[in-house]
Amino acid sequence: MLKSSQHSIVIGDRVVDLVRDTLRDRAGDIVPLRPRAWAVLRLLAIRAGHLVGKDEIMDEVWSDCEVTEDSLVQAIGDIRRALGDAGRPALKTLPRRGYMLVVDDKPIDAPVVSGSTVEISEIEARPASSPMPHLSIIVLPFANLGGDPAQDYFVDGVTECLTTDLSRIAGSFVVGRNTAFTFKGRAVDARQIGRDLNVRYVLEGSVQRGANRFRLNAQLTDTETGGHVWAERFDKAAADLLDMQDEIVARLANTLNAELIKAEARRAERSPRPDAMDLYFQGRACINKGVTPVFLAQARDFFARALALDPGNVEAAVAAAQIDVSVASAFLTDDPSVQFEAAETALNRVLLHAPSHPRAHMLLGAVQMQTRRVLSGIAECRQALLLDPNLADAHGFIGLGKFLLGRGEEVEEHVREALRLSPHDTRIYLWYMFVGLGKLSIAADSEAVDWFRRSIECNRNHALAHFHFATALALVGDVQEARAATLAGLALDPGFTIRRYRTKPRVDSPAHLRFYEGMRLAGVPEG
Known part of the structure; x- marks a missing residue:
């Protein structure tokens, strides 16, 4: 009746496509489903074979508003109609408890957990044969080291926002906050969590806020080996809590994005x-x-x-x-x-x-x-x-847009915003180059040299940055270093020429005439 893969679940003649976030028929056409109903179906599909409680569904799908259980009942009805003939047998209702998508006609029921303490062994587990999803992670509740109960809301907010933001990472599977918060205040074993919840990574951390300082520690653990994949500490002056929470969460999410991609790539190589x-x-x-x-x-x-x-x-x-x-x-x-x-x-x-x-x-x-x-x-x-x-790169590209509009003096402010969100981003060398272009376009050549130099120091594997660096150096009179920069660029891209750079110029600006002049002085081939 229902067959699953890591990215889709087939229910009769319908396909729940978790990559494209759509319900489709076998011909590939989208089956209409309202956003909340789709969100319910997606949650049930991710947890296929397991009971998903009504309260958890309500918290996940309607977290931004207050609704009655009637909204959930209506969404379930919409899902059944959209699934067609296979909808009723595949989507099970467990009275007063919740709903479940059945895998191969064999529901895997989870025990009812009562009380405020939950043993790991009592958490519902996926079948041993179920493949571990790529980039699957649980964000455990961060610890409040300050001991001030008044700070709990802030610490819990960091955990919840980070859970939401990590779910935006391409290809990620993030365990919902309700399950994660059953571990609050308890010592845990990452390997056991990995086995029980079928996730590859555990993120845990702590927050401590003094009178004038704020410190957050975070570490990412591989649940298969128990080894640490990444650790980071943020230490800064205390500011408005909500502003600080947004900034910290954005930085964590962006850093983790890069670290998780590296970790998953290493796994794939094996x-x-x-x-x-x-x-x-x-x-x-x-x-x-x-x-x-x-x-x-x-x-x-x-x-x-x-x-x-x-x-x-x-x-x-x-x-x-x-x-x-x-x-x-x-x-x-x-x-x-x-x-x-x-x-x-x-x-x-x-x-x-x-x-x-x-x-x-x-x-x-x-x-x-x-x-x-x-x-x-x-x-x-x-x-x-x-x-x-949190998409810091978009701020960087807006900065590039300002350069292309001939408003080079505005580029830096957009890159500063990108850096605020992701100060260790893998794309930072591009953002620095954009600022350098802006400075060069307003004849702030010495500042342009500094920004291009920073770009290359962050990542030397970008030929265009070397050519722009050479241009700026030549315009400030340092022709010898400019020619060395040109050679470094040509080692990466031997086919680069001024003629290629001038092909279909992206912007009409007198400033670009200076670019070509600088490139010639720096020894860039004319082509």
Whole structure:
């Protein structure tokens, strides 16, 4: 009746697609379902074979408003109608307790937990044969080391917001806050949690707030080995609690995004038969190494293989489009319009099926900005931020848009916002380069040198940053170092020329005449 994979569940002639967040029929057409009903179905699908309590469903799906149980009953009715003939036998009602999607006609019932203390052995566990989801994580309630009960709401808020924000990471599975909070105040064993809840990672931490300082410690543990994957400490002056909570959560979520991708890529390298998501994570890890023809070609291959295995994998499709955006943006080709057009076509196709995908909107914005539709591109990046306020890269691209509009003096403020959200981001070298371009466009050449130098220090595997660095150095009179920077750029991209850089210029500005002059002084080939 019901068959499951890591990314979809087949119920009769319907497919619950957890990658594209849609219910589809066998022909691939979307079966209409209202947002709240879909959210209920998605939760039940993720927990297929397990009882999901009514209170948990209400807390997860209607956390932003007060509703009665009638809303849940109505959503369940909508789901059954959408599932068709298979809906009633597959979706079980357990009176006064909750609902369950049945796996292979064998429900796996969880014990009723009563009282305020819950032993790990009492937490419902998935069957041993169930594969552990990629990038699966539980955020345990952070400990309040200050001991002040008045701070509990803040500490719990960090845990809850982080749970929500981590769920936005592509390919992630995050255990709901209700289950996570059953562990509050208890010593736990990460390996046991991994076995019981079928998750790969446990995030735990502590918060301590003194009179003038705020300190947060966090660590990520691999549940298979028990070893620490990552640890971080935030120590800063105490400020408005809510503002500080938003900033801390954003920084944690963005840092964890990169760390989890690296961890998943390492796992995939050891897999004898990688699946589509294994290949996706390996491709993302390649992208994070830098923008060179070699790294981008490797990443493109991973995404192509992922899409061959799973043509409907939205994340792989978006990442493949990012390769085209990167190739065109970095002038790694003689005619960037070809890659920009390919990326735009692919991203529009993704947004047709997944209209709320933040990175797809952001990358579409990056394409539009660099094909003379700057205001439209900035609007796409702002839409991405509405969908994911932690998407620091969107702030960076808005900064690029301001440069392309000829408003170079405004670039730095947008990059500063990106840095506030993600000060150790894997894309930080691009943001620094954007500020350098802004400074160069307003003839603040010495400042441009500093920003380009910082870009290269963060990641030397970006040829275009070396060429811009060489340009700025030449314009301030340091021709010898400028020529060394040019050679470093050519080692990464031997085909770069001034002629290529001038092909279909992204912006009409007299400032660009200075760019070409600086490149010639720095010894960049004319082409």
